[in-house]
Ligand SMILES: Nc1ccn([C@@H]2O[C@H](COP(=O)(O)OP(=O)(O)OP(=O)(O)O)[C@@H](O)[C@H]2O)c(=O)n1
């Protein structure tokens with residue numbers, strides 16, 4: 250991926266009440282796999298190293314809730330800003346922290362490009378963010394689009410069909426969107442109260458007030474906005490699916506063990522995202538740290554040592570020390586590969602008891618340890 254050659258920050262409006270979803274808790278604070286929806290969107294931004302500040306705009310009564318979410322999930326580079334009564338007013342408040350001195354928030358460094366992304370669209374990836382930011386740098390504004398699912402029609406005053414739009418010509422406007430900061434800030438400053446109270450489209454404000462025709466970028470299907478209750482269930486299923494789709498295979502440097510890891514990698518890679526690393530855990534490898542922060546929750550450690558508890562303990566220590574909170578159960582499968590001429594397992598009862606005890610202990614930390622013994626017999630040809 251080409252590096253981004255502009256200062257970029259992001260504003261995440263999260264100040265709505267989620268009327269269409271219903272219930273007492275606004276949708277951005279609803280838990281998915283035990284973690285609030287807004288935290289997924291913040292995490293998606295935070296993972297992108299070239300985004301400097303992340304502004305989360307929430308209603309005044311939810312400021313403390315948001316601050317505690319930031320604390321609990323260890324979010325970094327986030328500033329919480331008080332929202333307005335409509336989405337446009339919330340976004341405008343978010344932008345102001347880069348342009349105006351305010352009593353409640355310190356003035357932040359103005360970015361060249363600002364991303365605007367609804368906090369209730371949790372699955373935004375770096376590549377689409379990069380596309381809209383690059384296009385915004387060139388065109389002044391850019392936004393993700395999707396094909397329409399249904400035809401848009403207009404009804405007349407009598408409640409009957411007045412006209413319909415040719416579906417193939419129109420697109421649904423989604424998020425993320427990105428703007429040259431000066432363009433979108435100018436548009437918000439110029440726009441009317443009617444725009445702020447009834448408008449739904451930031452790209453439209455840039456066009457109307459700054460004559461900036463946004464570049465439209467084809468987005469992926471999972472950019473949709475959580476709006477109704479069924480969307481929460483869908484989002485939860487996607488999260489579960491993503492978690493089971495990544496595995497990291499760790500082998501030590503011994504040739505036979507590394508070979509097994511390689512073969513496993515080859516056979517799994519068409520089905521799941523596999524990271525295979527061949528390291529000694531003692532080296533506290535930074536690559537492994539990156540895998541943790543990439544939110545991989547499944548690890549397969551293959552070794553041929555008789556006493557692997559020490560190694561698995563190191564992995565657990567590294568997991569705990571990594572910045573990511575252990576939000577879901579981490580699965581650690583310990584494969585003991587015994588390659589010998591004899592059929593008997595070389596791992597002793599004492600070691601098995603130790604592993605069982607260790608597994609019971611770490612289960613309390615949401616880390617599930619499983620053990621597998623594989624005996625390979627070596628045949629020597631005369
Ligand atoms: N006063 C508002 C209203 C909305 N939003 C945010 O804008 C995004 C998209 O808006 P929408 O899906 O319409 O959210 P709600 O307004 O909460 O939903 P509803 O219209 O069903 O009440 C959400 O992240 C929402 O929290 C905001 O920051 N401030």
Ligand SMILES: O=C(CO)[C@H](O)[C@H](O)COP(=O)(O)O
Pocket residue numbers: 336367422423424449450451474
């Ligand atoms: O899709 C969008 C941008 O075009 C917005 O997310 C959408 O307009 C928000 O509007 P509403 O609050 O009415 O759902």
